[in-house]
Amino acid sequence: AQSVTQLDSHVSVSEGTPVLLRCNYSSSYSPSLFWYVQHPNKGLQLLLKYTSAATLVKGINGFEAEFKKSETSFHLTKPSAHMSDAAEYFCVVSEMDSSYKLIFGSGTRLLVRP
């Protein structure tokens, strides 16, 4: 079975500083990996996805993630945090059976200090 582990439940950064949200995955196959973001009282929105093309994936709002097979990692980064980035971020793997259901990590809450 596929799974993801988000290594930090909370990350706090100052506005304008880099963001790093860590995720490790476990998969028997070449996985499809995603980062989703959830703002307060909102649904989940796709930030970016990796589906075995380029290992460095660019997403919306300046976020990017790098797929590293040797480290089984898919960390999310952003060079400069903005106040509007404060939200919960989920690392997600797609099940490789016919359902394609998503398996979510436990989430990382990003706090951005002014």
Add this chain to the structure above:
Amino acid sequence: DSGVTQTPKHLITATGQRVTLRCSPRSGDLSVYWYQQSLDQGLQFLIQYYNGEERAKGNILERFSAQQFPDLHSELNLSSLELGDSALYFCASSVRTGKNTGELFFGEGSRLTVL
């Protein structure tokens, strides 16, 4: 706006009651997924329907059931409600093709409070 519509947005009910949550997927999407988000369990996959047929089942309790109708909208029925069923219930949809990339489009959720 994801194009996925969920109703009601908020629902407060009592233990032992039954509720129905409704989801309209994005136009053209054949697959509907239900997820439960709670503080202690995180985001848990409940069930998936594809074009009216159940396709996959996750951690869905026997007190819960779902269906997808011919017009592709879906309903999640929760019965004999317990305090622990209080959660945010998300519906998501996708176009399921032979090489589905797995991206799901989520509604804004139905927040259920059981008192």
